Amino acid sequence: MTDQELPFGATIRAARRTSGLTLRAVSERAGITESFLSQVERDLASPSIATLRRIAVALGTSIGALLDGAAAHGQLVRAANRRVVTYAGLHARDEFLTEGSDGRLQVILSHIEPGGGTGPEAYAHESDEECLIILEGRLDLWVGAEEYHLEEGDAIRYSSRVPHRNQNPGPDAARALFVITPPSF
Numbered sequence: 001m002t003d004q005e006l007p008f009g010a011t012i013r014a015a016r017r018t019s020g021l022t023l024r025a026v027s028e029r030a031g032i033t034e035s036f037l038s039q040v041e042r043d044l045a046s047p048s049i050a051t052l053r054r055i056a057v058a059l060g061t062s063i064g065a066l067l068d069g070a071a072a073h074g075q076l077v078r079a080a081n082r083r084v085v086t087y088a089g090l091h092a093r094d095e096f097l098t099e100g101s102d103g104r105l106q107v108i109l110s111h112i113e114p115g116g117g118t119g120p121e122a123y124a125h126e127s128d129e130e131c132l133i134i135l136e137g138r139l140d141l142w143v144g145a146e147e148y149h150l151e152e153g154d155a156i157r158y159s160s161r162v163p164h165r166n167q168n169p170g171p172d173a174a175r176a177l178f179v180i181t182p183p184s185f
Contacts (some may be wrong), residue, residue, distance in 0.1 A: 009041040011066055015059045016041075029058035046089035048119025050165070062126075064106075064185050091116025091168075098183070106183035112139065114170030122163035126174070126183040130164075131157045137174030141166045 014025050023041075027034040030045075031054055039045035040042045040055070047055065049063075056063050057095040062098065091113035098107045106127075122142060135157045141148045141156065143164045148156060158164065160180060 008066070009043040012037075012043040012055060012059070015061060015066060019059055020139070021059070025057065027056045030054040042054050046087070048090070048125030049087070050121040053125060055122050062184055064183065067158060090119055092118070093176075101126060103183060105179055105181040108110075108178040108185065110174075110176045110178060112137075112168040112174045112176065113165070114168050114173065117167035118165045120165070122165040124161050124163045125184045126178045127160035127182055128159060129181055130160050131179040132166075133179075134179045135175040135177055136171045138169055139166050139167050139174050139176055175178060 016023070016071075023034045023037055032051060036047075037055070039055070042048055043045060052063055052066075056066055059066075074109070077099050086092060086093045087132045091153060093111045095109040095111075096106075097109055098105065115178070117139075132139075132150070134150045134152050136152055136163040138152070139150045141150055141158075141164065144162045149169075151154065166176075
């Protein structure tokens with residue numbers, strides 16, 4: 001598996017410079033401090049998923065584009081060739097079971113350690129819907145003002161455009177499948 005450790009500061013810095021934007025311009029657009037963005041670019045700080053998404057939007061791109069540059073066009077993704085992203089500080093790892101953004105759906109297998117998740121700040125994105133299936137363990141999910149306590153075998157469908165976040169309450173690691181349509185991550 002190809003493992004990419006988050007933070008990936010050099011990629012963010014390169015995207016910012018290619019766009020001709022200053023640290024100040026991107027930080028203002030993303031609603032974060034210039035100092036924090038600088039730390040992210042130097043791999044000294046790990047942003048939440050919500051913050052990473054705001055940085056991507058400020059750069060005029062998506063998290064997925066930041067992770068792999070140009071999307072692959074193939075349909076087959078072999079287990080040994082999955083893109084794997086480890087989120088430092090969030091105690092989570094995603095395996096992308098589908099590639100590219102030109103299809104109608106995106107499938108992500110998430111491994112979430114106790115206490116881990118997407119971070120304390122809810123976020124929304126351009127996809128229409130998500131379906132979350134708990135394969136192992138438990139996961140707490142907040143969608144808007146609603147809170148759900150999900151256990152192995154549970155599935156939920158919700159709008160990606162409503163701010164949401166998740167966290168593993170423990171005591172064991174969780175494995176969850178996220179199916180997102182259309183792809184935006």
